Amino acid sequence: EVQLVESGGGLVQPGGSLRLSCTVSGLTFSHTWMTWVRQAPGKGLEWVAIIDPSGSAIEYGGSVEGRFTISRDNVKNSLSLHMNSLEVEDTAVYFCTRDRGFSSFDYWGQGALVTVSS
C-alpha cells in the first residue's frame, strides 16, 4: 500500500519559517517525481513545487519562488519543504503528492495545515 505522510505543520508568525516533511512508503521513491500542492481554506488547489528523482531538477510556483525550498532524501524516502519569509497568504493545507507524469498527481498525503498569523 502506498502511503504519504506529512508532518511539521503548525502556527507561525508572519516572516517566520517552517519545515514540512513527507515520508513515503510503498513506492520506489528514488525513481519518483514529487510535488507539493497547497489549498488555502475554502479555496482551490495551487501547485507549489516539483523535484525530480535525483533532486537536481526543481521548479517553483511563482508565489513561493525565492522563499520556499524543496528537497529530498532518497535514503530516508523523505520529501521536505523549507518555507521562509512566510506570509498570511501562505496559510493552507500542504499536500505531498507523487507526479506520475506531466502534472497528474496520483498519490496524495493527508495534508499538513500551516497557519501564518500574528
Add this chain to the structure above:
Amino acid sequence: QSALTQPPSASGSPGQSVTISCTGTTRDIGAHNYVSWYQQRPGKAPKLIIYEVYKRPSGVPDRFSGSKSGNTASLTVSGLQAEDEADYYCGSFVGLFGGGTRVTVL
C-alpha cells in the same frame, strides 16, 4: 484567479449525467493531452480520477469520462450517485489547476 476556468457549481439528480468544463488556452490545454481531473470530498485529499484527458486510474468507475476539444476539457459523470457529491478540479501540465466545481446530487 485560477489559471483554468471551471464553473463554480453543477448539479443533477441521481441517475442523470453532469458535465463539467475546464477552459484554458492554446498554451496549456490546447497545446497537449495532459489534462487531469480530481475529486475531493470534504476534509479529504484530492483523488485522481482522469489523466491524459480520458484515461482512468485503476479502480475509478467507468461512469467518469473525460474529453477535450480545442482549449476546453470536459469531465462527464454518468449515472450520478449520492457518493459523487464532491468538488472536482481540472489540472493541466505544468502544474495548472482550475478553481473547482462543486457537484451537488439533488
